[in-house]
Amino acid sequence: MEIPFFKTKNNNIINTEIANKKYNIFFFMRYFFLFIIFGIFYYLLFPLKSNSVVYIPKGSVGQIISYLNQNNYQMSTIDKYILYFLGHPQSGWINIGNEKLNRAEFLYKLTVSKAALETITLIPGETTIIFLDQVAKQLDLNKTILLKEFEKQAPYKEGVLMPETYKIPKGITESLFINFILKYSENNFQKISKKIFGEYNAKKWHQYIIIASIIQKEAASEDEMPIVSSVIYNRLKKGMKLQMDGTLNYGIYSHEKITPQRIKQDNTSYNTYKFSGIPQDAICNVSLNAIKAAIFPIKSDYLYFVRDKNTKKHIFTTNIKDHNNAINRQK
Numbered sequence: 001m002e003i004p005f006f007k008t009k010n011n012n013i014i015n016t017e018i019a020n021k022k023y024n025i026f027f028f029m030r031y032f033f034l035f036i037i038f039g040i041f042y043y044l045l046f047p048l049k050s051n052s053v054v055y056i057p058k059g060s061v062g063q064i065i066s067y068l069n070q071n072n073y074q075m076s077t078i079d080k081y082i083l084y085f086l087g088h089p090q091s092g093w094i095n096i097g098n099e100k101l102n103r104a105e106f107l108y109k110l111t112v113s114k115a116a117l118e119t120i121t122l123i124p125g126e127t128t129i130i131f132l133d134q135v136a137k138q139l140d141l142n143k144t145i146l147l148k149e150f151e152k153q154a155p156y157k158e159g160v161l162m163p164e165t166y167k168i169p170k171g172i173t174e175s176l177f178i179n180f181i182l183k184y185s186e187n188n189f190q191k192i193s194k195k196i197f198g199e200y201n202a203k204k205w206h207q208y209i210i211i212a213s214i215i216q217k218e219a220a221s222e223d224e225m226p227i228v229s230s231v232i233y234n235r236l237k238k239g240m241k242l243q244m245d246g247t248l249n250y251g252i253y254s255h256e257k258i259t260p261q262r263i264k265q266d267n268t269s270y271n272t273y274k275f276s277g278i279p280q281d282a283i284c285n286v287s288l289n290a291i292k293a294a295i296f297p298i299k300s301d302y303l304y305f306v307r308d309k310n311t312k313k314h315i316f317t318t319n320i321k322d323h324n325n326a327i328n329r330q331k
Contacts, residue, residue: 048073048106050096051176053115053169058091064110079107087111093169115169124163124287125216127254131161131285141174149178155202158250159209159282161185192288196295206282212294213282217246218305220313222289227316229297231305232278240303242272250283306330 050073057067061083065075083089086108095115096106118138122131128150136143153175154160162185168177193200211232219225235242245258250270256262263273269280304323305314308330315326 048101048103050101050106051173052096052171053176054094054096054110055180056089056091056094056110061088064089079103082107083110090114093117093167093172095169095171115171117167118170119165120168121165122161122163122285124290125284126163127249127251127284128158128161129251130254135168135177139168139170139172139177141172141177145174146178149175153178153182156206156209157281159206159213159285161285162188163285163287192291207278208291208294209286210278210282212286212290213284214242214244214247214278215293216286216290217249217283218244219290219293220307222287224314225289225293226296226298227300227302228305228314229293230300231302231316233297234301234303236277238303239276241274241276242278244272247272247279247283250279254284 054068054071054073056064059067061080065080065083068075082104089110090112093115094110095113096109097113101109120135120138129147132146132150133143135141136146161181166181166184168180172180189205190200193205211229214232215225215228219228232242247270248258248262248266249256250268253262263271267274269275270283272279300316301318302316303318304320304326305316306323306326307313308315308326317323317326
């Protein structure tokens with residue numbers, strides 16, 4: 001005997017639930033495949049804008065992705081997992097190249113393409129304009145563009161670069177070079193300031209840099225730096241003009257001998273024979289020892305100094321009579 005099939009309320013509910021599940025699966029699969037297709041187009045067809053070289057700091061893949069995001073590369077969580085699959089990115093400078101790369105190629109380059117490096121040294125006491133001329137020649141960059149980028153990106157005209165030997169990749173752009181060296185210097189100056197003062201005040205720090213730059217140009221040795229610093233502060237305290245040749249060795253005049261004619265003709269704030277106080281800006285880029293001397297001068301009554309022609313060191317004196325006698329002994 002055939003049993004008749006009776007539709008019940010429960011059967012309708014079950015059938016509806018099955019239909020809904022099938023629809024949800026279909027809906028999910030459709031968008032999943034659309035997502036996959038979009039991802040393939042996104043990673044393989046769309047070019048990613050990048051400099052020819054990119055700097056990658058040491059750290060985890062997550063930290064590197066965050067660093068790239070901070071530098072306008074617009075990385076995503078998916079990029080992070082793709083990098084895990086490709087291998088850990090290399091630290092340091094990576095050669096991306098000049099051709100347009102898609103996102104997948106860019107991520108792969110981070111793991112395999114170390115850039116060829118050029119050694120660039122900024123010596124303490126050198127001016128930025130002379131240093132950038134050296135950089136332009138060594139890295140085959142445009143000096144005019146370098147100077148324009150520095151003027152655009154730097155917070156001050158001078159004294160913002162840390163003297164050091166840098167490893168710079170061949171193929172770097174003028175803008176990226178300035179950006180890198182400014183950030184590197186700023187980070188190091190902040191660390192030094194926080195170690196000494198417990199904080200970093202950019203304006204206050206630069207005032208010390210200005211004094212340190214005078215010390216850097218005037219001192220015959222690192223040992224003399226705190227003594228020269230004391231002379232600067234002593235003269236400022238008494239309202240005396242600094243009257244130091246080194247303040248006129250700014251910019252393109254970095255290595256020129258200062259003559260009476262130059263002192264007469266120069267009307268900038270760097271001319272401490274004409275104007276009281278310290279110059280409006282630093283004279284050169286300075287060493288850590290010069291900075292420390294500017295912050296921690298020795299206690300002294302010295303107001304004058306002159307270079308001894310035999311020892312090449314300075315003779316420091318407290319009064320004009322002894323100073324003149326020291327000058328006469330050099331004749």
